[in-house]
Amino acid sequence: MSLRTVARVAAAVFRESVRDRVLYSIVAFAALVTGASLLISQLTAGQDVKIIKDLGLAAMSLFGAFIAIFIGIGLVAKEVEKKSVYSLLAKPVRRSELVIGKYAGLVLTLAINLAVMTLVWYGVLAYYAFTAEELVRKSWEAPALDPRMLQAVYLIFVQLMLVTAIAVFFSTFSTSSMLSALFTIGFFIAGQFSADLRNFESVVSSPVVALITRALYYVLPNMAAFDLKAAVVHGRPVAGLELAAATGYGLLYVAALLLASIVIFTRRDFK
Amino acid sequence: MLPAIQTDQLTKDFRVGFWRPRPYRALDGLTLDVQPGEVFGFLGPNGAGKTTTLKLLMQLIYPTGGRAFILGRPVGDLDVRRRIGYLPENPYFYDYLTAEELLTYFAGLFGLSGEERRQRVSTLLDEVGLGAERRLQLRKFSKGMVQRVGIAQALVNRPELLFLDEPMSGLDPLGRRDIRALILRLRDQGTTIFFSSHILSDAETLCSRVAVLAGGRLAAAGRLSEMVAYDLRGWELVVSGLDAERLRPFASRATRITTIDATRSTLELPKDAPVSALVSELTAAGAAIVSLNPLHATLEEFFVQKVQAAGSAREGAIQDTRRSSRRTGGGA
Numbered sequence: 001m002s003l004r005t006v007a008r009v010a011a012a013v014f015r016e017s018v019r020d021r022v023l024y025s026i027v028a029f030a031a032l033v034t035g036a037s038l039l040i041s042q043l044t045a046g047q048d049v050k051i052i053k054d055l056g057l058a059a060m061s062l063f064g065a066f067i068a069i070f071i072g073i074g075l076v077a078k079e080v081e082k083k084s085v086y087s088l089l090a091k092p093v094r095r096s097e098l099v100i101g102k103y104a105g106l107v108l109t110l111a112i113n114l115a116v117m118t119l120v121w122y123g124v125l126a127y128y129a130f131t132a133e134e135l136v137r138k139s140w141e142a143p144a145l146d147p148r149m150l151q152a153v154y155l156i157f158v159q160l161m162l163v164t165a166i167a168v169f170f171s172t173f174s175t176s177s178m179l180s181a182l183f184t185i186g187f188f189i190a191g192q193f194s195a196d197l198r199n200f201e202s203v204v205s206s207p208v209v210a211l212i213t214r215a216l217y218y219v220l221p222n223m224a225a226f227d228l229k230a231a232v233v234h235g236r237p238v239a240g241l242e243l244a245a246a247t248g249y250g251l252l253y254v255a256a257l258l259l260a261s262i263v264i265f266t267r268r269d270f271k
Numbered sequence: 272m273l274p275a276i277q278t279d280q281l282t283k284d285f286r287v288g289f290w291r292p293r294p295y296r297a298l299d300g301l302t303l304d305v306q307p308g309e310v311f312g313f314l315g316p317n318g319a320g321k322t323t324t325l326k327l328l329m330q331l332i333y334p335t336g337g338r339a340f341i342l343g344r345p346v347g348d349l350d351v352r353r354r355i356g357y358l359p360e361n362p363y364f365y366d367y368l369t370a371e372e373l374l375t376y377f378a379g380l381f382g383l384s385g386e387e388r389r390q391r392v393s394t395l396l397d398e399v400g401l402g403a404e405r406r407l408q409l410r411k412f413s414k415g416m417v418q419r420v421g422i423a424q425a426l427v428n429r430p431e432l433l434f435l436d437e438p439m440s441g442l443d444p445l446g447r448r449d450i451r452a453l454i455l456r457l458r459d460q461g462t463t464i465f466f467s468s469h470i471l472s473d474a475e476t477l478c479s480r481v482a483v484l485a486g487g488r489l490a491a492a493g494r495l496s497e498m499v500a501y502d503l504r505g506w507e508l509v510v511s512g513l514d515a516e517r518l519r520p521f522a523s524r525a526t527r528i529t530t531i532d533a534t535r536s537t538l539e540l541p542k543d544a545p546v547s548a549l550v551s552e553l554t555a556a557g558a559a560i561v562s563l564n565p566l567h568a569t570l571e572e573f574f575v576q577k578v579q580a581a582g583s584a585r586e587g588a589i590q591d592t593r594r595s596s597r598r599t600g601g602g603a
Contacts, residue, residue, distance in 0.1 A: 005380060012368065012376045019367035019408075082363040087424055090329045090357035090434075091380045092349045269332040271285060 001100070005093055009101025010108060017071045017109045025063045026113060030120045032059055037124050049128050053233045056121040057152050061227075063117065064110055064160040069184050071109070072167025075102040076261075077177035080270060089270075096262045103168050103258060110160045118153050143235075151238050152228040158250040159226035163188055165257040166221070172265040190216075191223035221253055273343040275432050275463040276305040276328065280337035283323050297323040299487040300337065305465055305480075307431075310458050312474035312495075313467040315484035316578055321467035322360050324484070325436050329357055342432060353381060356430035360437045360467075362421035366410035370401055370420050373409065374427055381428040395423040400449060414441040422450065426457075433457065435466035439473055451476060471570045483574060485581035491573075498573055506540040509561040510553055517556065524549060535561065542566075 033056055040048045076099070079085045088098065122145060129137075129145050166187050171180040197217040201210035225246045231238050281301040286292040298320040305311045315321050326332045328339055330347035344351045364373050374392040383391060396405045399419040404412070409420065418441045425433060438454070439447045454464055454477055468474060474481050475495065482492040491498065505526065510518075511534045518528055518536055525538040540546065550560060 004382075008376065008379045012365070012372075015372065016365050016367045083359060083361070084363050084365060086326075086329070086331055086359035087357065087362060087364070087377075087421070089331060090352060090355070090359075091377060092352040093380055094349065267333075269285075270326065271332065 001094065001097055005097045006101040006104060009093070009098055010105035013075060013102050013105025014108050017067075017106060018112075020071060020074075025067055026116050026120075029059055029063050029117045033121055033124050037128070049125065049132075050233055052121075052124060052128070053149065054229060056117075056124075057149075057156065057229045057233070060114060060117050060121070060153065061156045061159065064114055064156060065163050065188060067113060068106065068110060068160045068163040069167050069181060069188065072106055072164045073171050073177050073180045073184065075106060075171065076168055076265070077171030077174060077180040080171075081175070081177055083270075085270060095266045095268075099168065099172070099258065099262050099265050103164060106164050106168075107161055110164065111157065114153065114157055114160070118150070146232065146235060148235070148238065149232045151243060152232040155226040155228050155243065155246055158247055159223060161254055162221055162223075162226075162250050162257075165254040165261075169257040169261045169264075172261045173268065187220065188223065191221040194220045194222040195224050222249070225249055272307060274304040274340075275307045275309070276303070276311075276339075276341055276465060278303045278324075278328075278337065278339045281324070281327060281334055281339050282336035283320075283327060283332065284335040297487055298327070301484075301489055302337075303482055303489065303492060305463065307463050308458070308461055309480055310454065310464045310478050311466070312478035312481035313465060313484065314469065314471065314474055314481055314574060315467075315490075316469055319484040319578075320487040321469075321484055322436055323487075325357075325359075325434055325467060328434065353428060354430060355432045355434065356425035356428065357434045358421045358425040358436060358438055361440060362417060362424075364409050364417065364420060364424075367408055369406050369408055370396060370412070370423075371405040373420065374423055377424050378427045383428075391427065395426055398426075398453070399423045400446075415443060415446050418442055419446070422453070430462065432463045432465070435464065437468055438466055439468065439470055447473075471574055475570050481570075483577045485578040488581055490577040490581040495570070498570075503542050504566040505542045506544060506546055507562075507564045507566055508538040508540060508546075508550070508553075509535060509563075510538065510558040511535045511561050513553070513556060513558045520556075521549070521553065539566075 033052065036055055037048070037052050040051050076085075079088075079102075085098075089095065125145055129143070163184070167180065167184045170183040170187075171177065174180040174183065194217055197213045197220070200213045204210055204213070228238055230236075278301050281298060281303075282296070283298040284294040284296050287295045301320075301324060313321050313324065323332070327334055328341060328346055339346045341348075341351050342354060368376070371392055374395060375388055378388040378391055393402075393405075396402050399422050401416060401419050401423070404416065409417065412420065418438075422435075422438065425435065435454075438450055442450060451473065454466070458464060458477075464477075466473075466477075478495055480492070480494050481498070483490040509531070513536065514533070515528075515530055515536070518538075521538065522528055524544060525540055527539040529537045529539075531537060540549070546563070550563070554560065
């Protein structure tokens with residue numbers, strides 16, 4: 001695999017996706033967080049910062065997932081559907097380089113998008129930190145500009161890497177970008193409830209159903225593993241091991257999905 | 272000399288149908304070779320298997336049977352792809368990139384350095400007539416402009432061998448003329464060109480050799496001059512200075528006499544007519560010879576004849592298969 005080719009594909013994806021929908025999502029995020037904070041400032045003192053933290057993290061995760069899914073699908077499925085892949089694959093580019101390059105390009109886009117959203121979010125929080133009265137500030141569970149919140153942002157990033165890999169995976173074999181989007185959204189939502197599947201077997205009597213739910217629990221990505229919102233908003237410390245485990249889990253899942261994507265994409269006929 | 276393109280019994284089946292997928296043979300045992308420096312026309316009606324063949328050569332699809340070689344190497348070889356260019360049918364590129372960015376991106380994939388890339392892209396955009404639109408995003412391009420970008424991207428690496436799938440599609444008459452001139456210029460520079468088309472006049476003006484594909488099978492292949500001259504239908508002789516009355520003695524030797532105006536007439540003669548003797552007699556009778564042309568079967572007639580023959584052969588083959596599968600109790 002040529003890293004130079006991967007980098008060139010990634011750079012083109014980055015350029016294209018930045019112009020596509022990413023900027024809109026950043027503007028929407030900024031509008032949402034600042035707009036909401038204006039409304040929230042009317043609420044009980046002490047709760048406002050917590051709500052903005054919560055809202056910011058939830059919005060980053062949602063907007064990020066939106067980009068990961070819709071642009072992620074577009075990367076491969078739309079490319080096949082619209083046949084732009086034909087010209088590209090006639091160049092000295094291996095199909096594996098195309099998959100990895102596309103993935104890397106979108107991950108880079110997501111990283112920058114997330115970084116800008118984090119800056120906007122910290123900006124709003126900074127406004128609160130500097131304008132709140134001493135008494136109000138003391139009532140906060142954690143400082144407004146708590147650097148530990150970056151741990152939550154980091155895991156959102158790992159989660160988005162995973163969502164992108166799922167989108168790329170589904171779009172390598174589906175013939176329609178709409179179907180790929182539906183599969184990915186389904187996987188993303190089911191992954192949010194993956195932990196519940198584990199508990200499900202204790203409440204069903206049928207061993208077959210128990211087996212199926214157990215299998216599903218292992219196959220579906222456990223999105224809850226990347227959610228540190230509750231911990232960081234309340235200022236609870238997060239163990240380094242927890243971060244490392246979630247990262248490892250996410251990266252392993254990404255690697256498996258990309259490998260499967262390459263295998264499928266390499267064998268695929270572009271009819 | 273190694274052929275630029277060589278296929279040996281190249282075959283492709285697709286599975287069609289959702290519930291009970293069955294194979295459909297899109298290309299059936301294509302054996303063909305294209306020599307370096309040729310402009311080779313790959314002709315056939317829609318659905319004949321032209322695009323399937325090009326996709327097999329670009330390894331966008333994998334063959335069910337047979338083999339194919341490009342520049343002496345198996346298709347899909349990465350080094351071969353450095354030396355070829357490909358324009359897909361109805362190309363489409365990235366909406367949010369400009370023409371210049373797209374070409375720079377593709378040039379980069381061939382390892383062209385920064386300055387070399389800039390120069391190449393600039394020259395190419397001028398060459399395909401998009402110099403003024405270089406900074407426009409591709410989503411704002413018309414179909415014809417996208418086709419021109421498609422041609423430019425196929426030339427970005429100065430290919431030795433160029434594959435063009437319906438290169439004139441979507442172009443207006445001016446665009447077609449430009450692309451025809453470009454193809455001839457590339458040929459003069461030594462580029463081998465393999466292009467598919469269902470527009471026969473393009474093939475007539477550009478190709479040294481053609482292959483006619485019908486129903487997934489090769490119906491004919493050879494030099495255009497041999498194929499078309501093969502069917503000399505007769506002669507067309509235009510004379511002036513003799514009115515209908517004075518032409519009457521020649522009527523029995525012509526298949527048809529048409530009066531153009533008071534002094535000019537056209538005599539259509541059978542292919543075995545003694546043309547020289549007739550010309551002498553007409554001159555002696557006071558006629559002036561305006562023109563004498565051999566009447567060939569046009570490429571279109573040749574094409575229709577071959578395609579219809581291949582169609583009925585395929586129909587016969589399908590009927591045979593059905594009959595034999597009925598006998599053996601298999602599905603149709």
